[in-house]
Amino acid sequence: MSAIPSKKITFKIFRFNSETDYLPTYIDYVVDVTHENVVLDILTTIKNEMDGSLSYRRSCRHGICGICSVKVNGKAILACKQNVLQMTETYGDTLTIEPLSIKRAMKDLIIDKEDFWVKHAAVKPFLDADVEDAPENEHFVSPAQVDQLLEADYCIQCGACHYSCPSLEISDAFMGPAAFAAAYRFQADVRDDQTNERLNLVNQEESGIWDCVKCMECAEVCPKDVNPIEKITKLHNMVFEAGIAKNNIATRHAVYFKDSIKKHGQLNEAGLVIYSEKGYGMYKHLKVGMQMIAKGKAGINPYSVPKSDKMDEIAKLVKISSTSKF
Ligand code: SF4
Ligand code: SF4
Ligand code: FES
Structure with a gap:
């Protein structure tokens, strides 16, 4: 049986240890890539066969845990989902792999995602409802009502949109597209008590939905097609409908x-x-x-x-x- 055809691709990989280094370096690794390989395969090959000191995160390898996201030639991707040769069609035979956020790099491709989780938690990403201890009936949700979530619940918190957002890059206060997608997911849920508390959280100046510049980058990079900008626009409407829009x-x-x-x-x-x-x-x-x-x-x-x-x-x-x- 003949071997699968492969192609030599050069990977320039960001290397940095926040405990010992002042500046990062980029190290080249040349790897044989087949049409089957995703970016995570390459990182695994480099770590197992070429340089065991390389650090990156991965867990499920099935696009579910959201932990393996990195940037390739500046574009945020899920390493376990993104085919390598497809990327070479756009970027050529040298690919640069960097962490999602260089300024948050801890070790090579691993970043400190604390700001992401703090902002995500700040929008109350859970159902806010008074439920009896022993309700007699289930709370039935119709398929049409589920459709209203617009697949916001597909988010795997990978952070690709968050660390690609230009508004967030220039303002640490901005909550970011993933937090807004989470806010919409629960605000649109008919089981939620529908108070304005969550809406007020995302309606703040500087941190809230009005500082989105509608560049669409979050929709472009999302590996789960959550389309955060669509949810931000829905939240804009919800804020108007609730009568809490501020004059800005x-x-x-x-x-x-x-x-x-x-x-x-x-x-x-x-x-x-x-x-x-x-x-x-x-x-x-x-x-x-x-x-x-x-x-x-x-x-x-x-x-x-x-x-x-x-x-x-x-x-x-x-x-x-x-x-x-x-
Ligand atoms: S559309 Fe808005 S939230 Fe999405 S990346 Fe652009 S500025 Fe950020
Ligand atoms: S909205 Fe998409 S890109 Fe953003 S964190 Fe969720 S899955 Fe990742
Ligand atoms: S390893 Fe879980 S999403 Fe990639």
């Missing part, structure tokens, strides 16, 4: 977006900036505004926006798609 730049942005579509059938970009920023805040966008006017993308009068032809249809769409009390 992000909520004004949402309000104007809807109003503009309702009024003009399209987004008035200049009006959006003026309404969202209020006061002097809008002056920081003057340069871009002038460039837009020069390129014909905005008019001199920011409120002069042509109306779309089918305003009746647009009004109906806005009505049926809007569940929020703006």
Whole structure:
């Protein structure tokens, strides 16, 4: 029987010991890779056959425990799920493997995930309900009600989204996409008591859902297709529906977006900036505004926006798609 064809791939692996090193180094390992190999196979081969000092985390090897996530060429992946040769199609025959967060590296690919767990715990990721000690009946949940969770319960707390989020990178206060996905999972559960306590937790400025910049990176990297940005948007709506939205730049942005579509059938970009920023805040966008006017993308009068032809249809769409009390 012929051997499975293989290809030599160079892996540049981040090496660092927080107890003894000041700076990290990258060591190259050349490994024969077949079409069957996932990233975890390579780490295991290196550790078992080339360099026993390499440290990384793994447990289930089946994409369930969420512990093996690392970054390859800057992209967060689950090492036990990500095929290596597929990655070489994008990145070529040299792959750089790093921990999820370099600034939290403890030993090689192992990081200190404490901030992740603290933020996850802070959103009350559990059912908040008064249940009788010996209830006579089960609390029946229909398939349609389960569907409302939008598979948020598939999260395996791997941290791939959390450590890929640019908002979190610039603000340690931001709770991050995984915490918000967990908050949505329980907020959307019909068995939860549906108080506003959890919503208030995620509705804070700086730490909460309004500091998400909607870059979609969390959805891009999630190995379980949890799509955290979708849950963040749902939480935005829940906050409006609960009547607890605060008047800030992000909520004004949402309000104007809807109003503009309702009024003009399209987004008035200049009006959006003026309404969202209020006061002097809008002056920081003057340069871009002038460039837009020069390129014909905005008019001199920011409120002069042509109306779309089918305003009746647009009004109906806005009505049926809007569940929020703006
Ligand atoms: S969409 Fe929001 S939460 Fe997701 S990675 Fe981007 S900034 Fe972070
Ligand atoms: S939402 Fe996805 S990427 Fe984020 S922690 Fe959960 S499983 Fe990992
Ligand atoms: S080892 Fe458990 S998810 Fe990869």
